[in-house]
Amino acid sequence: MLGKDILGLRDLAAEDIDEILSLALNMKKLLRQNIKKLPHLMGKSAAMLFYENSTRTRCSFELAAKYMGAHVLNLAVATSSVQKGETLVDTGKTLDAMRCDVIVIRHPMGGAPKLLAQTVQAHVVNAGDGMNEHPTQALLDMLTMRERWGDVKGKTVAILGDIRHSRVAKSNLYGLTKLGAEVRMYAPKTLLPPGLEEVGAKICRSREEAAEGADAVMGLRIQLERQHAGNFPSLGEYAKYYGVDADVLKYAKEGALVMHPGPVNRGVELSSAVIDGDTSVIEDQVLSGIAVRMAILFLLTKEEVA
Numbered sequence: 001m002l003g004k005d006i007l008g009l010r011d012l013a014a015e016d017i018d019e020i021l022s023l024a025l026n027m028k029k030l031l032r033q034n035i036k037k038l039p040h041l042m043g044k045s046a047a048m049l050f051y052e053n054s055t056r057t058r059c060s061f062e063l064a065a066k067y068m069g070a071h072v073l074n075l076a077v078a079t080s081s082v083q084k085g086e087t088l089v090d091t092g093k094t095l096d097a098m099r100c101d102v103i104v105i106r107h108p109m110g111g112a113p114k115l116l117a118q119t120v121q122a123h124v125v126n127a128g129d130g131m132n133e134h135p136t137q138a139l140l141d142m143l144t145m146r147e148r149w150g151d152v153k154g155k156t157v158a159i160l161g162d163i164r165h166s167r168v169a170k171s172n173l174y175g176l177t178k179l180g181a182e183v184r185m186y187a188p189k190t191l192l193p194p195g196l197e198e199v200g201a202k203i204c205r206s207r208e209e210a211a212e213g214a215d216a217v218m219g220l221r222i223q224l225e226r227q228h229a230g231n232f233p234s235l236g237e238y239a240k241y242y243g244v245d246a247d248v249l250k251y252a253k254e255g256a257l258v259m260h261p262g263p264v265n266r267g268v269e270l271s272s273a274v275i276d277g278d279t280s281v282i283e284d285q286v287l288s289g290i291a292v293r294m295a296i297l298f299l300l301t302k303e304e305v306a
């Protein structure tokens with residue numbers, strides 16, 4: 001059974017991941033049938049507290065909550081009391097006092113969701129904290145894989161690009177290895193943090209080595225907002241040596257999935273042809289996102305439903 005909050009996959013048990021993915025798979029089937037009116041969150045309120053830009057994650061959480069009948073509160077941080085100097089903890093306490101059942105938070109600082117979770121009664125879901133974790137993104141990636149493969153156990157996933165600044169890569173590493181997949185990583189040395197091997201990653205010396213026989217190849221957006229210039233020579237070089245294109249896919253298994261959390265810089269992390277290619281599942285990842293978030297919101301709040 002899930003705990004009070006979803007803060008990351010590093011601390012989530014394999015059985016919990018399994019429970020979320022199993023329910024999310026059913027939710028996804030309903031979404032495919034265009035069923036978008038479910039009672040699971042009726043009478044509940046979910047607050048979206050986004051301190052960082054977002055399109056798909058915020059919209060996805062909002063729709064997931066609305067499809068299950070919740071009241072959704074969108075806090076525009078740029079025009080809220082945060083601008084008057086209110087602390088995160090005080091904002092959280094205010095949402096608690098307003099009887100919010102769930103707070104979905106994105107924050108540029110790693111650890112902010114944990115701090116909030118420790119101080120509020122509401123369930124807290126991490127929608128991305130700095131360079132730390134983005135658990136629902138990794139779960140939606142795993143749902144996309146599981147739907148196609150049945151199981152991720154024994155599969156190989158290659159993750160290429162700006163690993164250091166990527167919370168998506170880290171959550172995928174924790175989650176996929178817990179479920180028995182092999183995770184290979186390749187990045188410029190300047191964009192590869194230490195300690196990944198200790199948590200199960202196989203660090204590769206070229207993108208071809210990473211892609212060799214892989215079942216899925218995942219590109220990552222260069223997180224320009226989190227770094228200073230000089231970590232790689234130019235965008236052209238990044239695309240050539242660390243990007244996903246037809247040349248590198250020749251090394252992967254036939255029909256290997258091409259994945260990206262979005263937003264994509266076309267022609268940088270992924271070539272345009274690959275984004276629109278037959279094995280690209282980028283749009284399906286978006287649908288998986290709503291399904292995973294529906295499952296999480298329901299599982300976190302369900303004991304309270306009469």
Ligand code: NCD
Pocket residue numbers: 056057128134137167168220221222261262263
């Ligand atoms: C990711 C994020 O915000 O971490 N995007 C997302 O949630 N879909 C990846 C990114 O911004 O590059």
